[in-house]
Amino acid sequence: MxxxxxxxxxxxxxxxxxxxxxxxxxxxxxxxxxxxAPACTRCGVRIVGHGLEKDGQMFCCNHCAEHMGIEELRDRA
Structure with missing residues (x-):
């Protein structure tokens, strides 16, 4: 064991x-x-899927990225 x-x-x-x-x-x-698993920079939730990344910061979703002032990331096109 x-x-x-x-x-x-x-x-x-x-x-x-x-x-x-x-x-x-x-x-x-x-x-x-x-x-x-990495944690979202904004909310702290563990990112189990792909997530989003910008300048070394990881986000669980576009909503959290936008709250941190990052506008160019998208969950989907």
Whole structure:
């Protein structure tokens, strides 16, 4: 069994995720998202999909980007 690095649970069905050359161990996708997914610059929600990015800032949606003064990003054309 391997211990989840996010919650500490020792679980027989844990899994590993390799990100930027580093291996992480989790017991659930929820913990993996909590630990690895980027957070929206404005609202802090974890970005599970593609998200939007401008000048190193990540956003969960165009609405949040616009609130930060970024007008050229779009969720869809």
């Amino acid at each position: 391997a211990k989840c690095e996010a919650c500490g649970n020792d679980y027989d069905k844990s899994f590993e995720v390799v990100m930027q050359g580093k291996t992480h161990t989790f017991d659930s996708f929820e913990c993996a998202i909590f630990a690895l």
